[in-house]
């Protein structure tokens with residue numbers, strides 16, 4: 001079976017500055033990978049490189065065994081970007097945005113169906129936004145808009161979800177709801193890659209954490225177990241010096 005994501009020697013430059021420095025990341029089906037690290041360490045760039053959304057200056061990436069330019073099965077992948085561009089000048093409703101997550105599954109021969117409507121309803125409920133379905137998205141708070149983007153990705157019923165800071169600005173109750181939804185998806189064998197500063201209720205789901213520093217992966221392993229001070233709510237769960245038995249330094 002081909003790997004959902006496989007980045008090999010991935011290098012990204014912005015205006016000649018190296019932002020990703022030869023990163024290898026292979027994600028197996030069913031894994032739940034958390035990409036962690038300080039601001040500006042390259043987490044978003046890593047997930048965007050993984051998906052082929054930024055050009056690589058060296059290395060290669062494959063989605064289900066195919067380079068992005070040849071990959072056609074985009075319905076298999078749901079992507080939740082870090083920043084919003086919804087609500088700009090277009091007064092789209094919450095439901096319309098979530099329904100746009102079904103587009104990769106539709107075609108001129110198979111327009112919107114009952115299955116699409118059910119998937120949209122289900123996704124709205126999964127993020128606790130069913131009661132806001134008819135509201136214009138730009139009226140929502142940042143955290144609510146983030147939940148709409150998560151619902152859009154869920155509506156596509158992808159095999160793999162890539163989420164850039166899905167819990168940033170999202171209230172505690174909604175984080176719990178998201179954790180429950182992800183638990184179900186992972187139980188069905190879906191693959192998840194997420195960027196997070198703090199894992200919060202997602203922590204028990206994570207099977208591997210990857211810590212970025214200055215464009216490189218510096219640690220990889222099971223997520224560190226919070227202890228003492230680190231167990232305090234709100235503590236940043238990035239542990240750049242995790243014990244050797246919990247993580248192994250990459251070459």
Ligand SMILES: Nc1ncnc2c1ncn2[C@@H]1O[C@H](COP(=O)(O)OP(=O)(O)OP(=O)(O)O)[C@@H](O)[C@H]1O
Nearest residue numbers: 014015019037038039040041042043044045046082
């Ligand atoms: N489109 C771009 N053009 C120029 N520089 C960029 C671009 N995108 C990111 N960078 C720079 O690349 C570096 C890594 O950014 P990236 O967003 O990947 O980090 P991050 O770890 O996700 O940060 P954060 O936690 O703040 O989201 C930063 O120095 C950032 O300023």
